[in-house]
Structure formats: structure tokens, C-alpha cells
Amino acid sequence: MNTSTPAFDLTTQPWVMMHLLDGTTREVSLADAFALAPQARAITGELSTTGFAVTRLLLAILYRAIGGTVTSDSWKDLWTAETLPISEITDYLARHRDRFDLLSTTAPFFQVADLHTSNNEVTGLESLIADVPNGIPFQTTRSGTALASIGLAEAARWVVHAQAFETSGIKSAAVGDDRVKAGKGYPIGTGWAGGLGGLFAEGSNLRETLLLNLVGYQREAEADPDLPPWETQPQTAAAATRPYPLGPVSAYTWQKARIRLAVEGERVTGVLIANGDRAVLVNQYDVEPMTGWYYSENQAKATGKIPYYLPARHDPGRSFWRGIASVLPNVTQPQSSSGNPRSRVPGVVQWLSKLSVLETLPGDFIVRLHAVGVVYGTQNATVAEIIDDAYSLNLVVLSEDHPQMGRAVEWAVDVASKVCWALGILGENIAKAEVGDAPGDSGKTRMAAARAEAAAAGYAALDAPFRTWVASLHDEPALPAARAEWSTTVRRVVRNIAAELARTAPPQTVMQRPMHLMCIPLAQKVFDQHLNTYLPRTDLPTTDSQTKEPVHA
Incomplete structure (x- = not known):
């Protein structure tokens, strides 16, 4: 193959999926993705994680195209321009076009050209396509001919996705990998983005x-620059040989897997995936801005590594907004026993706060x-x-110059947490009125389930109102009215919700009975007491004076 004329040049061939402002979706090349950026809503794909992975790829290209250095002044120049620096x-x-050829015989994009096993095996596409659970194909709508082959554009997206989110587990035993044992590539963990x-x-x-996520960054050691794999x-x-990324560029393009696509004509029919580079994420907050961080007391003690x-x-059972305090730069984070903050705000949010403080x-x-x-x-x-x-919010909410904004949001989530706790107790007490004061195991299970269901109903009902409320916050003088609202x-x-729980309770729970001292009126009285305690009508409390969740006896 003539490598000067790529078989599938990602810089000119359409493969990046864009959702445009007019509501349509189209595939574009890398070059067009940047050129059409003002007309596009977002990068998308087969999964939301595809859009995330490809967006990070675009950011790596943008960093390198402008020289790898971003300051507040250079960022402001980029922001005030009508387009991205297209030239x-x-x-x-x-300059790097030959390294963006998906099918190059010498250096295929995000792949290894001569990757092979001792018996030259190639697996099916279920190893590459993340929405087809490997080994349990009955849990997907893809099957038959839909899994037999895919087009080159889709394959390119899945290759980018695999490097970011590839699973752990046993991989193919690639010839040339000295970590292979007994004919297997043993687990080394997930892709870099998969751990975030x-x-x-x-x-x-x-x-x-793209510009909002182009976090200010300067490499001090120019002799060891932050480079993507195509450089x-x-x-x-x-x-x-390099165990860690040196900055966001190498973090966004970290090669967790060694991949080689099997291609017939213009269709990809199989893939070989072996172990690549382990994603070691400990203390990588200086190079990875797109995640929050938590301090691990146990690991610090076990390893002696402090911090x-x-x-x-993310917790799949918890809406994103419930943890909003951990991503606010203007909220004081609790301290660990070693004196380090228990959490660190994502670098991208810190950058947004700085842009607000500088009034950029x-x-x-x-x-x-x-x-x-x-x-x-x-x-x-x-x-x-x-x-x-x-969720959406005004930038002032993230500004370190406006701590009252962050405290107001923290308070609002705290209020939601407490009243949902109270709803949970109400649900538990209504169940107790049904099963009695000395419930067996099945009764205790019923009470626990009722508590969880009632609390979940509260969070679900408050989800949309909170998103609307936090988006309405715009300045500190308006906070008392916002808090009252x-x-x-x-x-x-x-x-x-409490009224509905009482209305749908069994009729026998209305009155106290022998061995059933709990009843609907008493459960409602306890709930009202909790509600009046944990939904204050006074001025915004300080973080230190916020009441902790009570222990229900």
C-alpha cells in the first residue's frame, strides 16, 4: 500500500459524527469537525461515551495545533475569534496526515500494524463494539449481519472509544508482549477514560x-513534551516505556489497548485486541482535568503515598446534581486526617472559575x-x-470570587438530602404500621425497601426542579429570594409525596393496634417534625452549622 495516499484518511474522510444546530446529524472529517464547530451542537456517536472520547481526541489535536501551551491571555484571543484557529x-x-490513516500498513491510526498472535487469530466485532456485551449477545439489538461487518467510519469511532474505555479482562496474547503468560494477556485494567x-x-x-475545555496548561520540560501517539x-x-501521561494531550489519547482491524474491501470484519499501556490514575490531577478526585485514606495508609x-x-444510582458540592471551587472541601482535602475539584471547573475571576x-x-x-x-x-x-448554571456559581453562590447550591442539595431522608423514614414507618413492632426478617426487608423507595421518589421528584433552580441563580443579592423559592x-x-404514601397505605395502618403502635397519624407527625427541622426558613446557614442527618432509632 502506498502510505502517501492513505486508504482511509481520518483528516479528510467523514467519520466524526456531529449533531448540528439545525437538528441534523452528519459524519464529517477531522478537518471539517473543526471548521463546522460553530454550526454544531456536539460530537455524538453510537454511545454518549463515543462523543466524549472523540471530543477528547479533538482537544488533543487543538492543543498541539496551537503549540501545546494555553495561558489566560492566549485563551482569551481564541475565545474572541469567530472561529477556531483553522489555519x-x-x-x-x-503535517501528520500519514499517521491518521486508519488502514496504513506501517502505522495505522491508534493501532499496531503487525499485531498478531502465534496462531494469527482474529476475534469478532463484539470485542470492539461496546454496546454488544462480549459473551452475552442476547443483551443487544445487534446480531447476525449487523455484527458480521461494519463500515470504516464506524470502525474508526469504535477504535477511539476502545482506547478510552476498553474493558479489562483476558486479552489476546500478542507476539512481542513480554507480559504474556501461558498464552494469555492478563488483565491490566480499563482504558484511561474508563477510570474517570x-x-x-x-x-x-x-x-x-472545545474552548471551554481547553484548560490552561504549560509544559515546563520542553525536552519531554506532552505528545499524542501520532507524534x-x-x-x-x-x-x-513511559508509565504515565505527561499532560492532557497524552491523557486524552492514552493507548490502553493494542488493536489491529481485519478489513475486507471497505468493511471491517474482525479485530485483534491485546493489552497496551496500563492506566495508572493515582494523583494524576495535574494532567487529567476532566474528572473530580477523592482522597483515599485506606490507600494512603497502605502504600505510604500521601496524598x-x-x-x-459517578454513582449510577445517584443523579449528578446530588454531588455538585464536590465540583464547586468556591465550597470549602472537608479535610482528611492527613490534612489534605477529601476531594479535588475537576481541573476544567477550576479553569472556568479562573476565567470568571479574570472576567474573561x-x-x-x-x-x-x-x-x-x-x-x-x-x-x-x-x-x-x-x-x-x-445540568446548566451561570458561570458565577463556579466563581471563587462568589463563595456565597457555591454555599447556596451546597445548602440546596443538603436540604434535598435531608427531606428525602425524612421521606424514607415516613415510608419505613408506614411499613412498620403494617408489619408490626416486632417484624420478622420479611417484615424488616419490607420496611427497608419502603424506606429506599420513598427516598428515591423524593429525589426523582426534586430532580427537574433542582436543575431549573440552579440554572436560575445569577447573583448574590438574589440568593435570599432563591433560597426561599x-x-x-x-x-x-x-x-x-407524603400524602400519596399515606393515601396508598393499607387501611389497617390508620389506627394503632396491639403490636402495631406505629400508625399513619404518628408516622405523619414524625415526618412533619423532621420536615420543620430540616427545612429551615431562616437565613442561609454556614457550612459549619449545617445539621447532620439524624440517626433514626
């Missing part, structure tokens, strides 16, 4: 989104914080669930 991006892609609680900022179009020597089956921060991954962006600029992540199955060997959640909303919502 620099085009020139950069042209992914978070990025969205603007009104893709151009704004380094083509990889082999062996693990890389010891790991990515704060106005306080009423609306930013959408978008959470993306993967929940893996047993031993991280399968993709079990995709997390995709977002939230208190009124919460009280109305939870009282409606």
Missing part, C-alpha cells in the same frame, strides 16, 4: 465547548456541566451501564 489546525493535520468520573463543559456550540514512534505489541487521590467515578467570561455566561462515565461488570470485563447526565418548592414536592 493552524489544517497545517497541523497535514468524566466531566466536561458545554457551551452553545461545539466551538465554545511518537509507531507502537509495537510491547508496553510503552493519594483517585478519580471520583461574564458571570451570566451559561455553561452546561456534562457527566459521562462507564459502569463495568464483573472484574471490569464488560460494559454494564453508561452514565450520561448534565427552593424551600417552598421542596416543601410542596415532598408533602405531595
